[in-house]
Amino acid sequence: MGVAVDNPVALETAAEAGRAAGRPIGVLVEFDSGNKRTGVVSVDQALALARRAAETDGLRFDGLMTYPSTAATAEFVADAKRRFAEAGLAIPVVSGGGTPNAWHAHEIAGLTEVRVGTYIYQDRATVAAGAASLDECALHLHATVVSRPTEERAVIDAGTKSLTSDQVPPSAGPGYGLILEYPDAVIERLNEEHGMLDLSRCDRKPEIGERVRIVPNHVCVVSNLHDEVVISRAGGVVDSWRVAARGKTR
Amino acid sequence: MGVAVDNPVALETAAEAGRAAGRPIGVLVEFDSGNKRTGVVSVDQALALARRAAETDGLRFDGLMTYPSTAATAEFVADAKRRFAEAGLAIPVVSGGGTPNAWHAHEIAGLTEVRVGTYIYQDRATVAAGAASLDECALHLHATVVSRPTEERAVIDAGTKSLTSDQVPPSAGPGYGLILEYPDAVIERLNEEHGMLDLSRCDRKPEIGERVRIVPNHVCVVSNLHDEVVISRAGGVVDSWRVAARGKTR
Numbered sequence: 001m002g003v004a005v006d007n008p009v010a011l012e013t014a015a016e017a018g019r020a021a022g023r024p025i026g027v028l029v030e031f032d033s034g035n036k037r038t039g040v041v042s043v044d045q046a047l048a049l050a051r052r053a054a055e056t057d058g059l060r061f062d063g064l065m066t067y068p069s070t071a072a073t074a075e076f077v078a079d080a081k082r083r084f085a086e087a088g089l090a091i092p093v094v095s096g097g098g099t100p101n102a103w104h105a106h107e108i109a110g111l112t113e114v115r116v117g118t119y120i121y122q123d124r125a126t127v128a129a130g131a132a133s134l135d136e137c138a139l140h141l142h143a144t145v146v147s148r149p150t151e152e153r154a155v156i157d158a159g160t161k162s163l164t165s166d167q168v169p170p171s172a173g174p175g176y177g178l179i180l181e182y183p184d185a186v187i188e189r190l191n192e193e194h195g196m197l198d199l200s201r202c203d204r205k206p207e208i209g210e211r212v213r214i215v216p217n218h219v220c221v222v223s224n225l226h227d228e229v230v231i232s233r234a235g236g237v238v239d240s241w242r243v244a245a246r247g248k249t250r
Numbered sequence: 251m252g253v254a255v256d257n258p259v260a261l262e263t264a265a266e267a268g269r270a271a272g273r274p275i276g277v278l279v280e281f282d283s284g285n286k287r288t289g290v291v292s293v294d295q296a297l298a299l300a301r302r303a304a305e306t307d308g309l310r311f312d313g314l315m316t317y318p319s320t321a322a323t324a325e326f327v328a329d330a331k332r333r334f335a336e337a338g339l340a341i342p343v344v345s346g347g348g349t350p351n352a353w354h355a356h357e358i359a360g361l362t363e364v365r366v367g368t369y370i371y372q373d374r375a376t377v378a379a380g381a382a383s384l385d386e387c388a389l390h391l392h393a394t395v396v397s398r399p400t401e402e403r404a405v406i407d408a409g410t411k412s413l414t415s416d417q418v419p420p421s422a423g424p425g426y427g428l429i430l431e432y433p434d435a436v437i438e439r440l441n442e443e444h445g446m447l448d449l450s451r452c453d454r455k456p457e458i459g460e461r462v463r464i465v466p467n468h469v470c471v472v473s474n475l476h477d478e479v480v481i482s483r484a485g486g487v488v489d490s491w492r493v494a495a496r497g498k499t500r
Contacts, residue, residue, distance in 0.1 A: 160471050165414060247477055
């Protein structure tokens with residue numbers, strides 16, 4: 001069992017849980033690799049927390065972690081290794097992360113682990129980042145064309161409650177997802193329940209009632225919106241899985 | 251029981267259901283008031299669908315509907331009333347919608363009904379639109395400060411899986427929601443599980459472990475992310491309600 005912490009308050013909370021459970025909790029000290037989210041910003045801070053973890057009853061110091069792993073990661077880790085060694089502290093684990101750069105993880109010196117999320121399904125953003133091909137995108141949202149108000153517009157029954165408002169860099173293409181059957185259709189606007197498609201660049205146009213498959217811009221948040229995923233293999237449905245972590249954000 | 255339709259395919263699907271159930275389904279013909287989503291775009295189309303609904307076994311023509319209701323709505327309805335009367339068809343219901351303009355619904359000639367959604371809770375967007383005051387916003391997302399990596403940055407345990415990526419017009423203020431205890435803090439970035447706060451404009455700054463209440467930018471999608479809402483009155487918790495429609499987008 002392990003947790004990542006970047007401050008003494010979280011460290012003490014974990015220690016209390018470890019003592020209550022009667023077994024130590026492994027601690028990875030999180031550091032910032034430039035994304036300016038969570039994570040300590042200096043090796044001094046990392047060392048102070050690591051020392052405290054190593055000395056606190058209920059905790060075990062396991063190493064360092066960061067997200068994503070980049071060139072800045074390697075620099076931080078090299079400096080930390082030197083400083084921690086001087087302090088007599090080993091760093092068993094250095095955990096990096098991120099799907100877009102997962103294939104380059106071996107180029108970052110010092111990593112012992114790579115954590116990936118989007119990798120499981122891949123999506124339009126990781127395709128744009130060069131980390132996957134379109135046919136490696138394993139999750140498709142199925143939607144139905146429910147309206148064709150004009151020659152140039154179709155409306156599907158998938159909006160922000162199915163696809164989210166998450167966007168992709170312009171290099172990934174326009175709109176809120178890629179429709180596999182109509183790649184020239186642009187999902188140009190969403191309301192909560194509907195997606196508005198611009199068909200002006202399409203030779204063929206979908207009819208009302210037609211089912212289409214969408215590769216989402218960002219599959220992590222899409223997965224969180226659905227209670228089940230239907231599993232298919234070679235075009236046939238073979239199972240249905242519950243999304244166990246859906247909505248479990250805390 | 252009633253449904254809104256804007257095309258003959260949906261009309262026939264509803265008719266089959268009405269015949270199967272042995273009782274007619276009321277039909278509102280949806281028209282476009284300028285939002286370019288669903289809805290027929292001419293009175294001719296509306297009349298053709300209404301006639302067909304009135305003549306189809308399993309259906310009952312109940313009237314017209316649109317979203318949102320605007321000046322264009324009044325024009326369409328006036329024209330439709332004249333044309334439908336000539337065709338011998340009454341329009342019992344004219345249903346308009348939209349929270350931001352709900353207080354002006356009486357100014358739109360012809361409406362018999364107003365459908366509102368955001369109105370139930372209100373949110374930062376409807377406050378910006380002048381439809382509510384901040385203390386009328388009934389849904390607050392509670393989040394905890396989990397990290398303070400620098401003097402100017404706090405991180406809360408609410409990201410796109412709790413608040414969504416939905417934004418508001420610049421006039422509503424910056425960021426992904428308003429923190430009631432720290433209105434000068436800007437929720438400037440979100441990842442899936444975390445929100446990054448810029449504290450540079452704050453006199454007081456939150457500590458790790460502190461709970462804050464957030465008025466979401468767009469409450470409709472936030473409601474869809476949570477299984478339960480905790481009901482409080484005068485500062486005390488009085489109940490907990492299940493969000494029955496969460497995830498039921500089709």
